[in-house]
Amino acid sequence: MIEDLFEIERLAYGTSPLHRLDARIKLIVTFGAIIALVAYPVNPSVYYVALVFAVLLGLSLAISRVPLRTFLARILVILPFGLSILLFQVLFPPIPFPTETVLTELPFGVVITAEACAKASMIGVRFVLCIGFIILLSSTTRIQDLLVGARRLGFPSEFTLILGMMTRYLFVFGQMFLRVRNALSTRCFDPFDRSLPYGYRIRQLGNTIGTMFIRSYEQGERTYTAMLCRGYGKDAFLFVPKKALARSEWGTLFACMAVVIGCPLAVYLLFG
Protein backbone atom coordinates (compact mmCIF):
# COMPACT_ATOMS: atom_id res chain seq x y z
CA MET A 1 0.00 0.00 0.00
CA ILE A 2 2.78 2.40 0.90
CA GLU A 3 4.33 2.13 -2.57
CA ASP A 4 1.12 3.70 -3.90
CA LEU A 5 1.51 6.70 -1.62
CA PHE A 6 4.00 8.45 -3.91
CA GLU A 7 2.00 7.59 -7.03
CA ILE A 8 -1.19 8.95 -5.46
CA GLU A 9 0.43 12.24 -4.56
CA ARG A 10 2.03 12.49 -8.01
CA LEU A 11 -1.39 11.98 -9.62
CA ALA A 12 -2.92 14.53 -7.27
CA TYR A 13 -0.61 17.20 -8.69
CA GLY A 14 -2.50 17.09 -12.02
CA THR A 15 -3.96 20.17 -13.66
CA SER A 16 -7.36 19.00 -14.88
CA PRO A 17 -10.48 21.01 -13.95
CA LEU A 18 -11.29 18.37 -11.33
CA HIS A 19 -7.84 18.76 -9.77
CA ARG A 20 -8.28 22.52 -9.63
CA LEU A 21 -11.77 22.32 -8.12
CA ASP A 22 -11.89 23.49 -4.51
CA ALA A 23 -11.20 20.61 -2.12
CA ARG A 24 -14.29 21.48 -0.08
CA ILE A 25 -16.58 20.66 -3.00
CA LYS A 26 -14.81 17.38 -3.67
CA LEU A 27 -14.99 16.40 -0.01
CA ILE A 28 -18.70 17.21 0.30
CA VAL A 29 -19.65 15.45 -2.93
CA THR A 30 -17.55 12.35 -2.23
CA PHE A 31 -18.75 11.90 1.33
CA GLY A 32 -22.30 12.77 0.29
CA ALA A 33 -22.24 10.14 -2.45
CA ILE A 34 -20.87 7.48 -0.11
CA ILE A 35 -23.42 8.27 2.59
CA ALA A 36 -26.24 8.30 0.05
CA LEU A 37 -25.16 4.92 -1.35
CA VAL A 38 -24.83 3.30 2.07
CA ALA A 39 -28.09 4.84 3.29
CA TYR A 40 -30.05 3.50 0.31
CA PRO A 41 -31.96 0.38 1.39
CA VAL A 42 -30.87 -2.97 0.00
CA ASN A 43 -33.56 -3.58 -2.60
CA PRO A 44 -33.34 -4.04 -6.37
CA SER A 45 -33.93 -0.35 -7.18
CA VAL A 46 -30.41 0.29 -5.77
CA TYR A 47 -29.13 -0.65 -9.24
CA TYR A 48 -30.71 2.48 -10.75
CA VAL A 49 -29.03 4.64 -8.13
CA ALA A 50 -25.77 2.79 -8.69
CA LEU A 51 -26.06 3.37 -12.45
CA VAL A 52 -26.49 7.13 -12.03
CA PHE A 53 -23.63 7.29 -9.50
CA ALA A 54 -21.43 5.22 -11.81
CA VAL A 55 -22.10 7.71 -14.61
CA LEU A 56 -21.20 10.57 -12.25
CA LEU A 57 -18.02 8.75 -11.24
CA GLY A 58 -17.16 7.92 -14.87
CA LEU A 59 -17.66 11.52 -16.00
CA SER A 60 -15.50 12.83 -13.16
CA LEU A 61 -12.85 10.25 -13.97
CA ALA A 62 -12.87 11.34 -17.62
CA ILE A 63 -12.57 15.01 -16.66
CA SER A 64 -9.77 14.26 -14.19
CA ARG A 65 -7.73 12.33 -16.79
CA VAL A 66 -6.58 9.90 -14.09
CA PRO A 67 -5.38 6.79 -16.00
CA LEU A 68 -8.12 4.18 -15.90
CA ARG A 69 -5.61 1.39 -15.34
CA THR A 70 -4.14 2.98 -12.21
CA PHE A 71 -7.64 3.70 -10.96
CA LEU A 72 -8.83 0.10 -11.44
CA ALA A 73 -5.61 -1.33 -10.03
CA ARG A 74 -6.11 0.68 -6.86
CA ILE A 75 -9.69 -0.54 -6.53
CA LEU A 76 -8.59 -4.16 -7.02
CA VAL A 77 -6.12 -3.96 -4.13
CA ILE A 78 -8.93 -3.09 -1.72
CA LEU A 79 -11.49 -5.67 -2.86
CA PRO A 80 -10.40 -9.02 -1.32
CA PHE A 81 -11.70 -8.59 2.25
CA GLY A 82 -15.08 -7.25 1.10
CA LEU A 83 -15.44 -9.99 -1.48
CA SER A 84 -14.70 -12.68 1.10
CA ILE A 85 -17.47 -11.29 3.33
CA LEU A 86 -19.82 -11.38 0.32
CA LEU A 87 -18.83 -14.99 -0.39
CA PHE A 88 -19.78 -15.93 3.16
CA GLN A 89 -23.01 -14.02 2.76
CA VAL A 90 -23.87 -16.22 -0.25
CA LEU A 91 -22.79 -19.51 1.34
CA PHE A 92 -24.30 -18.96 4.79
CA PRO A 93 -27.05 -16.30 4.65
CA PRO A 94 -27.17 -14.65 8.08
CA ILE A 95 -30.88 -13.88 7.94
CA PRO A 96 -33.19 -16.50 6.36
CA PHE A 97 -35.08 -15.21 3.33
CA PRO A 98 -38.89 -15.59 3.29
CA THR A 99 -38.95 -17.23 -0.13
CA GLU A 100 -36.01 -19.21 -1.36
CA THR A 101 -35.11 -20.21 -4.89
CA VAL A 102 -32.40 -22.83 -4.70
CA LEU A 103 -29.78 -22.48 -7.42
CA THR A 104 -27.34 -25.24 -6.49
CA GLU A 105 -26.63 -27.47 -3.54
CA LEU A 106 -23.07 -27.97 -2.41
CA PRO A 107 -21.80 -30.73 -0.14
CA PHE A 108 -22.13 -30.36 3.68
CA GLY A 109 -25.67 -29.03 3.32
CA VAL A 110 -24.63 -25.66 1.94
CA VAL A 111 -27.37 -24.27 -0.28
CA ILE A 112 -26.93 -21.32 -2.62
CA THR A 113 -30.12 -19.36 -3.13
CA ALA A 114 -30.91 -16.74 -5.74
CA GLU A 115 -31.96 -14.32 -2.98
CA ALA A 116 -28.60 -14.54 -1.24
CA CYS A 117 -26.77 -13.93 -4.53
CA ALA A 118 -29.01 -10.95 -5.28
CA LYS A 119 -28.39 -9.40 -1.86
CA ALA A 120 -24.64 -9.97 -2.14
CA SER A 121 -24.51 -8.34 -5.55
CA MET A 122 -26.49 -5.31 -4.33
CA ILE A 123 -24.09 -4.83 -1.41
CA GLY A 124 -21.15 -5.50 -3.73
CA VAL A 125 -22.19 -2.79 -6.20
CA ARG A 126 -22.47 -0.19 -3.44
CA PHE A 127 -19.14 -1.32 -1.98
CA VAL A 128 -17.20 -0.99 -5.27
CA LEU A 129 -18.74 2.43 -6.02
CA CYS A 130 -17.84 3.74 -2.55
CA ILE A 131 -14.22 2.73 -3.07
CA GLY A 132 -14.27 4.31 -6.53
CA PHE A 133 -15.38 7.66 -5.12
CA ILE A 134 -12.72 7.64 -2.39
CA ILE A 135 -9.95 6.71 -4.80
CA LEU A 136 -11.00 9.42 -7.23
CA LEU A 137 -10.93 11.94 -4.36
CA SER A 138 -7.42 11.00 -3.27
CA SER A 139 -6.06 10.86 -6.82
CA THR A 140 -7.30 14.35 -7.64
CA THR A 141 -6.68 16.21 -4.38
CA ARG A 142 -3.36 16.82 -2.65
CA ILE A 143 -3.20 15.81 0.99
CA GLN A 144 -2.48 19.38 2.02
CA ASP A 145 -5.52 20.61 0.08
CA LEU A 146 -7.66 17.95 1.71
CA LEU A 147 -6.57 19.20 5.13
CA VAL A 148 -7.12 22.85 4.28
CA GLY A 149 -10.52 21.96 2.81
CA ALA A 150 -11.47 19.97 5.90
CA ARG A 151 -10.38 22.86 8.12
CA ARG A 152 -12.44 25.35 6.10
CA LEU A 153 -15.43 23.04 6.42
CA GLY A 154 -15.16 23.33 10.19
CA PHE A 155 -13.16 20.22 11.06
CA PRO A 156 -11.58 20.95 14.48
CA SER A 157 -8.18 22.62 14.31
CA GLU A 158 -6.64 20.10 16.71
CA PHE A 159 -7.34 17.21 14.35
CA THR A 160 -6.15 19.00 11.23
CA LEU A 161 -2.93 20.03 12.97
CA ILE A 162 -2.23 16.45 14.03
CA LEU A 163 -3.28 14.92 10.72
CA GLY A 164 -1.18 17.47 8.86
CA MET A 165 1.86 16.55 10.90
CA MET A 166 1.23 12.87 10.41
CA THR A 167 0.72 13.06 6.64
CA ARG A 168 3.91 15.10 6.25
CA TYR A 169 5.89 12.31 7.89
CA LEU A 170 4.08 9.56 5.99
CA PHE A 171 6.35 10.31 3.05
CA VAL A 172 9.48 10.33 5.22
CA PHE A 173 8.64 6.91 6.62
CA GLY A 174 7.43 5.70 3.25
CA GLN A 175 10.89 6.43 1.86
CA MET A 176 12.47 4.83 4.91
CA PHE A 177 10.36 1.71 4.42
CA LEU A 178 11.43 1.42 0.77
CA ARG A 179 15.11 1.90 1.70
CA VAL A 180 14.89 -0.70 4.46
CA ARG A 181 13.21 -3.14 2.10
CA ASN A 182 15.90 -2.57 -0.52
CA ALA A 183 18.58 -3.07 2.11
CA LEU A 184 17.01 -6.36 3.17
CA SER A 185 16.85 -7.64 -0.40
CA THR A 186 20.40 -6.47 -1.13
CA ARG A 187 21.48 -8.80 1.64
CA CYS A 188 19.43 -11.55 -0.07
CA PHE A 189 17.08 -11.74 2.89
CA ASP A 190 13.65 -12.94 1.89
CA PRO A 191 11.16 -13.19 4.77
CA PHE A 192 9.31 -15.92 2.84
CA ASP A 193 12.42 -18.06 2.28
CA ARG A 194 11.62 -21.45 3.79
CA SER A 195 15.24 -22.59 3.92
CA LEU A 196 15.85 -20.16 6.77
CA PRO A 197 14.62 -21.09 10.25
CA TYR A 198 11.33 -19.40 11.06
CA GLY A 199 12.59 -18.01 14.36
CA TYR A 200 15.55 -16.39 12.63
CA ARG A 201 13.33 -14.69 10.04
CA ILE A 202 10.99 -13.39 12.74
CA ARG A 203 13.92 -12.04 14.78
CA GLN A 204 15.36 -10.27 11.73
CA LEU A 205 12.02 -8.75 10.76
CA GLY A 206 11.27 -7.85 14.36
CA ASN A 207 14.57 -6.04 14.72
CA THR A 208 14.00 -4.19 11.44
CA ILE A 209 10.51 -3.16 12.46
CA GLY A 210 11.70 -2.28 15.96
CA THR A 211 14.43 -0.08 14.51
CA MET A 212 11.86 1.74 12.41
CA PHE A 213 9.61 2.12 15.44
CA ILE A 214 12.44 3.65 17.47
CA ARG A 215 13.46 5.86 14.57
CA SER A 216 9.96 7.18 14.16
CA TYR A 217 9.77 7.80 17.92
CA GLU A 218 13.07 9.69 17.77
CA GLN A 219 11.89 11.64 14.75
CA GLY A 220 8.84 12.53 16.82
CA GLU A 221 11.05 13.74 19.67
CA ARG A 222 13.13 15.87 17.29
CA THR A 223 10.08 17.32 15.59
CA TYR A 224 8.54 18.08 18.96
CA THR A 225 11.67 19.86 20.21
CA ALA A 226 12.01 21.79 16.96
CA MET A 227 8.40 22.88 17.21
CA LEU A 228 8.87 23.99 20.81
CA CYS A 229 11.79 26.15 19.65
CA ARG A 230 9.52 27.81 17.12
CA GLY A 231 6.93 28.59 19.73
CA TYR A 232 4.63 25.58 19.58
CA GLY A 233 2.44 25.37 22.65
CA LYS A 234 -0.90 24.43 24.02
CA ASP A 235 -2.76 26.97 21.93
CA ALA A 236 -1.08 26.24 18.60
CA PHE A 237 -3.43 25.75 15.69
CA LEU A 238 -3.30 25.38 11.93
CA PHE A 239 -3.98 28.78 10.43
CA VAL A 240 -6.05 28.59 7.27
CA PRO A 241 -7.12 31.82 5.60
CA LYS A 242 -10.79 32.05 4.72
CA LYS A 243 -11.69 31.73 1.06
CA ALA A 244 -15.11 32.19 -0.47
CA LEU A 245 -16.31 29.84 -3.18
CA ALA A 246 -16.65 31.36 -6.65
CA ARG A 247 -20.07 31.39 -8.29
CA SER A 248 -19.12 28.62 -10.73
CA GLU A 249 -17.93 26.50 -7.81
CA TRP A 250 -21.25 26.96 -6.04
CA GLY A 251 -22.90 25.89 -9.30
CA THR A 252 -20.81 22.71 -9.49
CA LEU A 253 -21.54 21.95 -5.86
CA PHE A 254 -25.28 22.37 -6.28
CA ALA A 255 -25.37 20.35 -9.52
CA CYS A 256 -23.44 17.46 -7.98
CA MET A 257 -25.41 17.50 -4.75
CA ALA A 258 -28.66 17.59 -6.72
CA VAL A 259 -27.60 14.31 -8.33
CA VAL A 260 -26.27 12.80 -5.11
CA ILE A 261 -29.39 13.64 -3.06
CA GLY A 262 -32.02 13.90 -5.75
CA CYS A 263 -31.34 10.67 -7.60
CA PRO A 264 -31.68 8.26 -4.65
CA LEU A 265 -34.81 10.10 -3.44
CA ALA A 266 -36.42 10.05 -6.88
CA VAL A 267 -35.58 6.39 -7.46
CA TYR A 268 -36.89 5.46 -4.02
CA LEU A 269 -40.16 7.33 -4.54
CA LEU A 270 -40.65 5.93 -8.05
CA PHE A 271 -39.57 2.31 -7.58
CA GLY A 272 -39.60 1.83 -3.79
Place this chain on the structure above:
Amino acid sequence: MHIPDSFIPITQGAVYWVIALVFIVLALRWVKNEMSEEKVPLVAVLAAGVFALQAFNLPVTMGTSGHLVGGALVAIVLGSPFAAIFVLSLVLIVQGVLFGDGGITVMGTNIINMGVIGGFVGYYGYHGLLSVTRNIYASAAGAAWLACLIPALCAAIELAIAGTFPLVPGMISMGIYHALIGLIEAGITAVVLGLIVNSRPDILDHPTGAPS
Protein backbone atom coordinates in the same frame (compact mmCIF):
# COMPACT_ATOMS: atom_id res chain seq x y z
CA MET B 1 -10.18 -6.66 9.23
CA HIS B 2 -10.93 -3.22 7.79
CA ILE B 3 -14.71 -3.41 7.34
CA PRO B 4 -15.54 -1.58 4.09
CA ASP B 5 -18.42 0.80 3.37
CA SER B 6 -21.88 -0.63 2.66
CA PHE B 7 -21.44 -3.68 4.91
CA ILE B 8 -22.85 -1.89 7.95
CA PRO B 9 -26.15 0.02 7.70
CA ILE B 10 -25.81 3.76 7.99
CA THR B 11 -27.68 4.01 11.31
CA GLN B 12 -25.46 1.43 13.00
CA GLY B 13 -22.42 3.07 11.45
CA ALA B 14 -23.50 6.37 13.00
CA VAL B 15 -23.82 4.77 16.45
CA TYR B 16 -20.32 3.31 16.18
CA TRP B 17 -19.02 6.71 15.00
CA VAL B 18 -20.43 8.42 18.09
CA ILE B 19 -18.81 5.84 20.40
CA ALA B 20 -15.53 6.12 18.51
CA LEU B 21 -15.60 9.94 18.74
CA VAL B 22 -15.98 9.74 22.52
CA PHE B 23 -12.86 7.60 22.72
CA ILE B 24 -10.96 9.85 20.27
CA VAL B 25 -11.71 12.87 22.45
CA LEU B 26 -10.61 10.91 25.55
CA ALA B 27 -7.42 9.89 23.73
CA LEU B 28 -6.73 13.50 22.71
CA ARG B 29 -7.21 14.57 26.30
CA TRP B 30 -4.86 11.80 27.44
CA VAL B 31 -2.10 12.92 25.07
CA LYS B 32 -2.49 16.48 26.31
CA ASN B 33 -2.60 15.73 30.02
CA GLU B 34 -0.90 12.45 30.81
CA MET B 35 2.11 12.52 28.53
CA SER B 36 4.64 14.91 29.96
CA GLU B 37 4.08 18.37 28.46
CA GLU B 38 2.48 18.83 25.08
CA LYS B 39 3.63 15.77 23.21
CA VAL B 40 0.93 15.72 20.57
CA PRO B 41 3.44 16.16 17.70
CA LEU B 42 5.48 13.21 18.92
CA VAL B 43 2.52 10.86 18.82
CA ALA B 44 1.43 12.21 15.44
CA VAL B 45 4.85 11.46 13.96
CA LEU B 46 4.85 8.04 15.62
CA ALA B 47 1.51 7.36 13.92
CA ALA B 48 3.14 7.97 10.53
CA GLY B 49 5.84 5.48 11.53
CA VAL B 50 3.26 2.87 12.54
CA PHE B 51 1.57 3.35 9.18
CA ALA B 52 4.86 2.51 7.46
CA LEU B 53 5.46 -0.49 9.74
CA GLN B 54 2.13 -1.93 8.66
CA ALA B 55 3.47 -2.14 5.11
CA PHE B 56 5.87 -4.98 5.97
CA ASN B 57 4.58 -8.23 4.56
CA LEU B 58 5.23 -10.88 7.19
CA PRO B 59 5.29 -14.65 6.76
CA VAL B 60 2.72 -16.69 8.68
CA THR B 61 2.71 -20.49 8.58
CA MET B 62 1.12 -22.39 5.70
CA GLY B 63 1.86 -19.89 2.98
CA THR B 64 -0.31 -17.06 4.31
CA SER B 65 1.05 -13.62 5.01
CA GLY B 66 0.01 -10.96 7.45
CA HIS B 67 1.01 -7.54 8.61
CA LEU B 68 1.41 -5.80 11.91
CA VAL B 69 -1.43 -3.75 13.40
CA GLY B 70 0.71 -2.41 16.19
CA GLY B 71 -2.03 -1.40 18.62
CA ALA B 72 -0.76 -3.60 21.42
CA LEU B 73 2.83 -2.50 20.80
CA VAL B 74 1.99 1.20 21.02
CA ALA B 75 -0.20 0.69 24.10
CA ILE B 76 2.54 -1.28 25.89
CA VAL B 77 5.43 1.04 24.98
CA LEU B 78 3.64 4.31 25.68
CA GLY B 79 1.89 2.83 28.68
CA SER B 80 -1.75 3.57 27.95
CA PRO B 81 -4.56 2.11 25.84
CA PHE B 82 -5.35 5.68 24.77
CA ALA B 83 -2.03 5.84 22.93
CA ALA B 84 -3.20 2.98 20.72
CA ILE B 85 -6.57 4.64 20.15
CA PHE B 86 -4.87 7.89 19.15
CA VAL B 87 -2.29 6.32 16.82
CA LEU B 88 -4.63 3.82 15.18
CA SER B 89 -7.39 6.40 14.63
CA LEU B 90 -4.92 8.53 12.71
CA VAL B 91 -3.70 5.53 10.72
CA LEU B 92 -7.26 4.42 9.93
CA ILE B 93 -8.29 7.92 8.81
CA VAL B 94 -5.35 8.01 6.38
CA GLN B 95 -6.04 4.49 5.13
CA GLY B 96 -9.75 5.20 4.72
CA VAL B 97 -9.53 8.59 3.03
CA LEU B 98 -6.41 8.12 0.89
CA PHE B 99 -6.50 4.43 0.01
CA GLY B 100 -10.14 3.42 0.44
CA ASP B 101 -9.04 0.65 2.82
CA GLY B 102 -11.82 0.62 5.38
CA GLY B 103 -14.65 3.04 4.73
CA ILE B 104 -16.07 6.41 5.67
CA THR B 105 -19.39 5.43 7.22
CA VAL B 106 -17.76 2.42 8.92
CA MET B 107 -14.61 4.21 10.06
CA GLY B 108 -16.05 4.53 13.55
CA THR B 109 -16.53 0.77 13.67
CA ASN B 110 -12.97 0.14 12.57
CA ILE B 111 -11.62 2.63 15.12
CA ILE B 112 -13.58 0.86 17.85
CA ASN B 113 -12.32 -2.58 16.80
CA MET B 114 -8.65 -1.95 16.17
CA GLY B 115 -8.03 1.15 18.24
CA VAL B 116 -10.30 0.96 21.26
CA ILE B 117 -10.73 -2.80 21.72
CA GLY B 118 -7.24 -3.59 20.40
CA GLY B 119 -5.68 -0.93 22.63
CA PHE B 120 -7.51 -1.92 25.80
CA VAL B 121 -7.01 -5.65 25.24
CA GLY B 122 -3.35 -5.06 24.42
CA TYR B 123 -2.66 -2.89 27.44
CA TYR B 124 -4.65 -4.71 30.10
CA GLY B 125 -3.84 -8.10 28.60
CA TYR B 126 -0.15 -7.24 28.93
CA HIS B 127 -0.42 -6.13 32.56
CA GLY B 128 -2.69 -9.04 33.43
CA LEU B 129 -0.31 -11.57 31.92
CA LEU B 130 2.67 -9.79 33.43
CA SER B 131 1.33 -10.21 36.95
CA VAL B 132 0.98 -13.95 36.28
CA THR B 133 4.05 -14.79 34.19
CA ARG B 134 6.51 -12.10 35.35
CA ASN B 135 8.03 -12.19 31.87
CA ILE B 136 7.58 -9.05 29.76
CA TYR B 137 8.20 -10.77 26.43
CA ALA B 138 5.76 -13.61 26.98
CA SER B 139 3.11 -11.18 28.24
CA ALA B 140 3.66 -8.79 25.33
CA ALA B 141 3.33 -11.69 22.88
CA GLY B 142 0.19 -12.97 24.58
CA ALA B 143 -1.36 -9.52 24.72
CA ALA B 144 -0.55 -8.84 21.05
CA TRP B 145 -2.11 -12.17 20.05
CA LEU B 146 -5.29 -11.34 21.99
CA ALA B 147 -5.30 -7.81 20.57
CA CYS B 148 -5.40 -9.34 17.09
CA LEU B 149 -7.96 -12.07 17.80
CA ILE B 150 -10.55 -10.22 19.91
CA PRO B 151 -11.05 -7.22 17.55
CA ALA B 152 -11.53 -9.68 14.68
CA LEU B 153 -14.23 -11.52 16.64
CA CYS B 154 -15.85 -8.16 17.45
CA ALA B 155 -15.81 -7.26 13.76
CA ALA B 156 -17.54 -10.58 13.00
CA ILE B 157 -20.19 -9.84 15.64
CA GLU B 158 -20.78 -6.32 14.32
CA LEU B 159 -21.16 -7.65 10.79
CA ALA B 160 -23.59 -10.28 12.09
CA ILE B 161 -25.66 -7.56 13.82
CA ALA B 162 -25.62 -5.65 10.55
CA GLY B 163 -27.05 -8.74 8.85
CA THR B 164 -24.28 -9.06 6.30
CA PHE B 165 -22.28 -11.88 7.85
CA PRO B 166 -23.39 -15.19 9.38
CA LEU B 167 -22.60 -15.28 13.11
CA VAL B 168 -21.25 -18.76 13.78
CA PRO B 169 -19.37 -19.56 10.54
CA GLY B 170 -18.19 -15.97 10.47
CA MET B 171 -16.78 -16.09 13.99
CA ILE B 172 -15.12 -19.43 13.31
CA SER B 173 -13.47 -18.29 10.08
CA MET B 174 -12.46 -14.83 11.32
CA GLY B 175 -11.31 -16.39 14.59
CA ILE B 176 -9.13 -19.07 13.01
CA TYR B 177 -7.67 -16.71 10.42
CA HIS B 178 -6.80 -14.01 12.93
CA ALA B 179 -5.57 -16.51 15.51
CA LEU B 180 -2.99 -17.48 12.87
CA ILE B 181 -2.21 -13.90 11.84
CA GLY B 182 -2.01 -13.02 15.54
CA LEU B 183 0.97 -15.35 15.94
CA ILE B 184 3.10 -13.09 13.77
CA GLU B 185 1.82 -10.01 15.59
CA ALA B 186 2.78 -11.72 18.87
CA GLY B 187 6.26 -12.71 17.69
CA ILE B 188 7.10 -9.34 16.19
CA THR B 189 5.75 -7.41 19.20
CA ALA B 190 7.94 -9.45 21.56
CA VAL B 191 11.07 -8.94 19.41
CA VAL B 192 10.41 -5.20 19.04
CA LEU B 193 9.90 -4.87 22.79
CA GLY B 194 13.19 -6.71 23.33
CA LEU B 195 14.97 -4.31 21.00
CA ILE B 196 13.50 -1.30 22.79
CA VAL B 197 14.48 -2.69 26.21
CA ASN B 198 18.05 -3.12 24.97
CA SER B 199 18.53 0.10 23.04
CA ARG B 200 16.10 2.78 24.26
CA PRO B 201 14.71 1.59 27.61
CA ASP B 202 13.93 5.20 28.50
CA ILE B 203 11.04 5.41 26.04
CA LEU B 204 9.30 2.50 27.73
CA ASP B 205 6.54 3.38 30.13
CA HIS B 206 8.07 1.08 32.78
CA PRO B 207 11.70 0.32 31.92
CA THR B 208 12.18 -2.42 34.48
CA GLY B 209 9.19 -4.37 33.29
CA ALA B 210 7.31 -3.99 36.54
CA PRO B 211 3.70 -2.90 36.19
CA SER B 212 3.28 0.71 37.15
